[in-house]
Amino acid sequence: MRHLTPQQLSASLDEELTGVSKELVERHLVACPECDAASERLSALDARLVVLMSDEPGEAFFDELLEAVELRIEVPETAPSPVAARPPARKRETRPEPPRAVPRPAPEGVAARPAHGSRQPWLALALCLAVLLVAVLVYRGAGAPAFGVRFETAGWDSLARRALALVPRPAPRVPAAPEREPEAVPVVVPAPTAAPVATSPEPAAESTATAAATRVAAGPPRAAAVEPPSPEPVAAPAPVRTATPARPKRSESTSRPPAVKAPAPTGSSAERLPARQTPSTTLPGTRRIVTTTTVTPPPPPAESGMVCGEVRDRDGNPVASAQVMMSDVGVVVLTDRAGRFCMSVPVGERTLSVLAMGFLPKHRPLSVQKRTPELTIQLESAPPFQSQP
Amino acid sequence: MDRIPESARMDAAEEELLVRSAVGGDRAAFLALARLHLQPVYRIVFALIRDRDQARQLAIDTFLRGWRGMRHMPTDQSFAVRIGRIARNLALAHQRRLFTGSPPATPAAGPAAGADDFTLEQCEEAFASITPEYQHVLVLRLLERQTYAEIASTLDLPPAITISRVSGARQAMLERLGAASGPPAP
Numbered sequence: 001m002r003h004l005t006p007q008q009l010s011a012s013l014d015e016e017l018t019g020v021s022k023e024l025v026e027r028h029l030v031a032c033p034e035c036d037a038a039s040e041r042l043s044a045l046d047a048r049l050v051v052l053m054s055d056e057p058g059e060a061f062f063d064e065l066l067e068a069v070e071l072r073i074e075v076p077e078t079a080p081s082p083v084a085a086r087p088p089a090r091k092r093e094t095r096p097e098p099p100r101a102v103p104r105p106a107p108e109g110v111a112a113r114p115a116h117g118s119r120q121p122w123l124a125l126a127l128c129l130a131v132l133l134v135a136v137l138v139y140r141g142a143g144a145p146a147f148g149v150r151f152e153t154a155g156w157d158s159l160a161r162r163a164l165a166l167v168p169r170p171a172p173r174v175p176a177a178p179e180r181e182p183e184a185v186p187v188v189v190p191a192p193t194a195a196p197v198a199t200s201p202e203p204a205a206e207s208t209a210t211a212a213a214t215r216v217a218a219g220p221p222r223a224a225a226v227e228p229p230s231p232e233p234v235a236a237p238a239p240v241r242t243a244t245p246a247r248p249k250r251s252e253s254t255s256r257p258p259a260v261k262a263p264a265p266t267g268s269s270a271e272r273l274p275a276r277q278t279p280s281t282t283l284p285g286t287r288r289i290v291t292t293t294t295v296t297p298p299p300p301p302a303e304s305g306m307v308c309g310e311v312r313d314r315d316g317n318p319v320a321s322a323q324v325m326m327s328d329v330g331v332v333v334l335t336d337r338a339g340r341f342c343m344s345v346p347v348g349e350r351t352l353s354v355l356a357m358g359f360l361p362k363h364r365p366l367s368v369q370k371r372t373p374e375l376t377i378q379l380e381s382a383p384p385f386q387s388q389p
Numbered sequence: 390m391d392r393i394p395e396s397a398r399m400d401a402a403e404e405e406l407l408v409r410s411a412v413g414g415d416r417a418a419f420l421a422l423a424r425l426h427l428q429p430v431y432r433i434v435f436a437l438i439r440d441r442d443q444a445r446q447l448a449i450d451t452f453l454r455g456w457r458g459m460r461h462m463p464t465d466q467s468f469a470v471r472i473g474r475i476a477r478n479l480a481l482a483h484q485r486r487l488f489t490g491s492p493p494a495t496p497a498a499g500p501a502a503g504a505d506d507f508t509l510e511q512c513e514e515a516f517a518s519i520t521p522e523y524q525h526v527l528v529l530r531l532l533e534r535q536t537y538a539e540i541a542s543t544l545d546l547p548p549a550i551t552i553s554r555v556s557g558a559r560q561a562m563l564e565r566l567g568a569a570s571g572p573p574a575p
Binding site for chain 2: 006007009010011014016041042045046048049050051052053054055057061062065066068069070072073074
């Protein structure tokens with residue numbers, strides 16, 4: 001007779017057998033005393049194990065356990081205790097846990113440091129940024145070639161003197177100060193930048209300053225090329241310290257052309273050009289560097305107009321969920337169930353595109369006005385798709 | 390985790406409300422849940438550890454870990470399942486560190502011995518000498534009364550492996566006890 005396998009015995013004991021297999025095993029247990037004894041043995045073992053695994057410490061134990069849990073659970077705002085953060089290996093100890101380690105006081109003259117790294121990374125980041133900012137300011141203030149100008153004098157002594165002179169000393173107010181102008185070193189604007197103004201009727205010697213002034217006034221070189229040349233020779237502005245409290249943006253100052261310095265100051269140019277000059281500090285024995293930065297006023301917001309309409313198919317039925325877009329201004333809307341759409345786009349000449357499933361795309365030029373007339377766009381059905389043989 | 394005392398039972402909706410509050414950082418709600426599930430957690434841990442002090446410490450650690458991870462608790466998960474899993478994992482990790490694999494020092498009676506021939510101490514030694522995985526599956530089956538399908542789900546095992554693992558755990562216990570490990574070979 002084939003005896004039952006341990007799996008069959010175990011599954012029978014756990015009442016996990018069903019159907020025919022259950023019937024066969026039960027029949028075998030009745031007929032086979034050895035298998036029946038083995039089953040009894042397993043059942044007795046289970047009973048012993050249940051006793052072994054069970055523990056009834058009493059209600060007081062659980063009350064005390066709950067209090068311990070309550071004491072250890074912190075409010076979410078506080079950091080988890082180091083005891084709770086320990087790996088489970090250390091939690092085998094049954095003795096009461098020692099009090100938290102108090103960090104040793106730092107010796108005199110030594111700053112106390114956090115035990116495990118910085119718990120405020122933002123503070124460290126802010127400090128790094130501040131140090132970097134100070135370094136950049138000192139570097140640029142000391143005449144670094146940030147504006148295309150190089151110092152001829154070098155060395156740590158001169159750098160230190162410049163840094164010391166920059167930090168605490170209040171700079172005297174120097175309004176146009178024409179008598180100081182001869183100290184300045186003219187900076188030659190690179191030749192290619194003067195090319196757009198070469199057609200000016202003015203002499204070639206003045207074309208460099210004219211080009212620079214035109215660029216400063218009009219902002220980007222593209223705008224300078226559009227602007228007609230000035231009928232009068234325009235000299236670059238003198239180093240005037242303006243009283244405007246606002247500082248120019250760093251991105252603007254760095255994106256401007258290099259330093260512009262003209263030998264002869266003219267009062268009219270300072271009025272015409274919305275420029276700000278930042279004279280650098282001049283130290284004895286060093287050349288004075290004058291940098292010019294401009295603040296271009298932001299372009300006026302474009303006037304927007306509403307474009308509304310409806311999209312229909314050839315039969316006049318509305319086309320829903322069609323994409324109506326003006327890609328040149330990046331506006332995309334979907335038509336509703338009635339095929340209608342509305343979009344707000346800047347006024348001007350635009351191209352309206354309509355895309356819909358099952359229809360050919362349609363593009364049409366459109367002059368967007370503040371109040372554009374209602375549009376009706378008719379889409380042509382796309383030809384049926386034919387697979388390649 | 391289904392052996393919650395009757396006195397501590399509460400509506401599923403009420404417990405869900407507590408869980409939702411605890412997920413939001415409500416300490417009192419979590420303590421109410423801890424009060425509800427304290428005894429089942431302790432029993433699971435004790436079944437695997439069989440030391441009252443260590444089981445108490447691991448139960449505390451279980452709730453601490455559950456509290457720390459409460460914010461990340463999936464909304465569709467039962468708190469009982471979650472805290473029970475934490476308790477089992479902690480206890481199993483503890484057992485794995487202690488497990489040496491050595492047979493019990495005092496084997497029980499000979500191969501023909503019956504179940505009544507070995508004492509609880511011998512049984513405990515034999516239980517401590519089987520692998521933590523076998524211990525785990527026996528606790529799930531005998532203490533938590535889980536079916537094979539539930540054990541398979543808890544341990545993430547195929548059903549066939551679950552059957553052989555439960556059977557293997559029992560046979561390993563009988564071998565450690567020196568008793569006949571089963572019927573004669575078929």
